[in-house]
Amino acid sequence: MLICPICQESLQKEEHRFVCVNNHSFDVAKEGYVNLSRKQKKGQGDNKQMVQARTRFLEKDYYAFMRAYVAGLLKTIHTETLVDMGCGQGYYTKVFSEQAMLCYGIDASKEAVRYAARHDKKTQYMAGNIFHIPLETSSVDAITALFVPPANQEAWRLLKKDGAYIVVGPGPRHCWQLKEVLYDTPYENPLPKETMKGFRMESRKILTLSHWVTDLWSLLEMTPYRYNTAYEAMEKIKHHDPMDVTFSFVVTVWRKHENND
Numbered sequence: 660m661l662i663c664p665i666c667q668e669s670l671q672k673e674e675h676r677f678v679c680v681n682n683h684s685f686d687v688a689k690e691g692y693v694n695l696s697r698k699q700k701k702g703q704g705d706n707k708q709m710v711q712a713r714t715r716f717l718e719k720d721y722y723a724f725m726r727a728y729v730a731g732l733l734k735t736i737h738t739e740t741l742v743d744m745g746c747g748q749g750y751y752t753k754v755f756s757e758q759a760m761l762c763y764g765i766d767a768s769k770e771a772v773r774y775a776a777r778h779d780k781k782t783q784y785m786a787g788n789i790f791h792i793p794l795e796t797s798s799v800d801a802i803t804a805l806f807v808p809p810a811n812q813e814a815w816r817l818l819k820k821d822g823a824y825i826v827v828g829p830g831p832r833h834c835w836q837l838k839e840v841l842y843d844t845p846y847e848n849p850l851p852k853e854t855m856k857g858f859r860m861e862s863r864k865i866l867t868l869s870h871w872v873t874d875l876w877s878l879l880e881m882t883p884y885r886y887n888t889a890y891e892a893m894e895k896i897k898h899h900d901p902m903d904v905t906f907s908f909v910v911t912v913w914r915k916h917e918n919n920d
């Protein structure tokens with residue numbers, strides 16, 4: 660159940676808006692998403708150009724094997740309500756939502772959720788802050804968080820007891836061949852911690868697959884290396900021949916403890 664981000668009372672859905680008893684009202688855009696961030700700064704999250712680049716890359720389905728694995732995990736969990744934190748343009752959310760009765764996708768980028776809502780009518784998309792999600796405490800069965808900053812305490816608050824928190828991040832050798840071109844001494848990504856406050860780890864799997872990548876530039880744009888790589892190295896990628904690139908992900912399933920310790 661969505662709650663008002665201003666007064667925390669529950670929100671009722673009307674035809675073109677969500678409204679609470681105190682008459683705080685949030686319009687539903689024509690695409691179907693709702694902006695529930697209390698103070699949406701202009702230009703927060705990915706802009707339109709970034710959303711388009713990301714979409715072009717994702718729709719090549721290099722990451723589809725990981726999406727299928729996570730969807731398979733969700734299938735084994737009885738999921739009435741699912742939240743996809745940092746859902747972006749809904750590439751994963753749309754498939755995950757098939758495993759839930761109710762699905763919410765939240766992302767800071769209004770451009771991303773606009774795209775998502777246009778292509779997925781089942782999920783309720785919202786523009787907002789993943790650290791303050793306007794949903795009731797202990798109301799969610801499963802949360803997915805792919806490549807997003809860890810909002811672990813917010814996930815803990817939202818989940819029912821034993822609820823599943825599925826976190827996906829880059830594996831040790833994710834995009835290794837790209838790093839070999841960019842850096843003199845590429846390093847492996849460290850594995851994430853094996854403990855988390857308020858959760859117990861249920862499973863962890865490293866998924867790896869290589870793909871022949873023709874458009875290395877759009878791959879680079881998907882990665883954080885885009886922002887901390889020297890100009891010369893970026894130029895090397897621009898003019899590089901197609902090559903095999905390893906995609907590797909760490910998928911961890913956490914379960915909520917009753918106690919937050």
Ligand SMILES: [Zn+2]
Binds near residue numbers: 663665666668680683
């Ligand atoms: Zn309100």
